[in-house]
Amino acid sequence: MQFVCPFQRGAHVSALPPLSPLFAWLEITEFCNLRCRHCYASSSPKGTHGDMATADWLRVIDQLRQLGVRHTQFIGGEPTLHPDLPTLIRHALAAGLKVEVFSNLTHISENVWQALQLPGVRLAFSYYSDDPEDHEDVTDTVGSHARTRATIEEAKARGIPLRASVIKVLDGQRHDQAREELLQVGFYDVRVDRLRQFGRGADGRAPDIKNLCGQCGVRKFAISPWGDVWPCVFSRWMPVGNVHHNSLTDIYRGEQMRAAVASLAEVFPEKHSMGKDKKPDVVCTPDCQPSFNTCSPQLVCAPDAECGPTGQKKSVVLSPHRSVRYYDPGVSNTDC
Numbered sequence: 001m002q003f004v005c006p007f008q009r010g011a012h013v014s015a016l017p018p019l020s021p022l023f024a025w026l027e028i029t030e031f032c033n034l035r036c037r038h039c040y041a042s043s044s045p046k047g048t049h050g051d052m053a054t055a056d057w058l059r060v061i062d063q064l065r066q067l068g069v070r071h072t073q074f075i076g077g078e079p080t081l082h083p084d085l086p087t088l089i090r091h092a093l094a095a096g097l098k099v100e101v102f103s104n105l106t107h108i109s110e111n112v113w114q115a116l117q118l119p120g121v122r123l124a125f126s127y128y129s130d131d132p133e134d135h136e137d138v139t140d141t142v143g144s145h146a147r148t149r150a151t152i153e154e155a156k157a158r159g160i161p162l163r164a165s166v167i168k169v170l171d172g173q174r175h176d177q178a179r180e181e182l183l184q185v186g187f188y189d190v191r192v193d194r195l196r197q198f199g200r201g202a203d204g205r206a207p208d209i210k211n212l213c214g215q216c217g218v219r220k221f222a223i224s225p226w227g228d229v230w231p232c233v234f235s236r237w238m239p240v241g242n243v244h245h246n247s248l249t250d251i252y253r254g255e256q257m258r259a260a261v262a263s264l265a266e267v268f269p270e271k272h273s274m275g276k277d278k279k280p281d282v283v284c285t286p287d288c289q290p291s292f293n294t295c296s297p298q299l300v301c302a303p304d305a306e307c308g309p310t311g312q313k314k315s316v317v318l319s320p321h322r323s324v325r326y327y328d329p330g331v332s333n334t335d336c
């Protein structure tokens with residue numbers, strides 16, 4: 001079976017090797033202590049860690065490096081509640097990967113803190129309101145607001161780079177005040193975005209490919225707690241292989257992934273156009289959040305960001321595609 005290449009119209013996919021992936025989401029658990037209304041993974045306290053043993057994840061991390069992946073995000077569920085997260089973080093760092101842990105910041109143990117403090121690791125989280133009741137209406141968990149706020153302070157005190165986003169989930173939610181509060185706390189920039197209609201956030205509706213950003217599977221992919229590989233964490237109904245049965249290289253370069261990307265290119269042709277130098281437009285480095293409308297080049301200096309001089313504090317001009325700065329002077333003093 002042949003597919004039309006999403007990057008070079010008219011060429012067959014099999015004629016062009018896909019670009020090396022840069023980023024991978026490792027969804028290491030479907031267990032979470034919260035039950036957020038918008039959760040694309042439908043995680044809850046009833047979730048499990050799936051059937052990926054720690055040895056499986058270690059093997060996957062080795063394969064990521066061999067594939068050329070540079071950045072990985074541990075996500076879930078709540079990844080800090082996976083008993084072997086510190087081991088996985090250390091293995092990823094030893095493999096040369098940059099690590100981000102996407103957490104709800106409500107339950108971090110000392111051994112996880114130790115791993116989070118290692119160079120090359122940062123934390124990310126979502127926030128909903130400056131009002132505890134409002135925030136907990138989204139998380140469906142009493143006390144979550146105070147715990148997240150306390151953990152933000154703990155992370156700052158420990159010098160851990162932090163990235164925050166605010167997600168609009170409910171009518172009347174104080175999302176603007178939430179953003180303002182985070183800016184006051186010291187975050188350099190905070191993005192406010194809408195929820196994505198996947199998982200519990202879909203409220204019973206079938207997943208719609210139009211709710212994806214369109215660049216899923218292009219230089220990125222996600223791996224589930226069961227070893228399934230998806231083009232991204234949102235496109236969970238589009239499995240393209242399983243790491244229990246095949247190597248990541250075979251899956252990423254395989255026909256199922258190409259078919260998935262080709263189907264996305266049909267729906268999002270503007271995201272798969274050619275650059276003026278006749279090479280594929282360089283896609284953003286993925287850091288799609290559960291609610292973000294586009295991929296956001298946050299993890300590396302991205303081609304569509306307006307990168308500026310380093311080493312001095314200044315007003316940053318954001319490109320239309322640029323989103324979040326980190327609470328980390330070492331990062332926020334640069335525009336990349």
Ligand code: SF4
Pocket residue numbers: 032033034035036038039040041042043044076077078103104139290
């Ligand atoms: S959105 Fe995150 S914190 Fe909320 S239930 Fe899902 S995994 Fe847990």
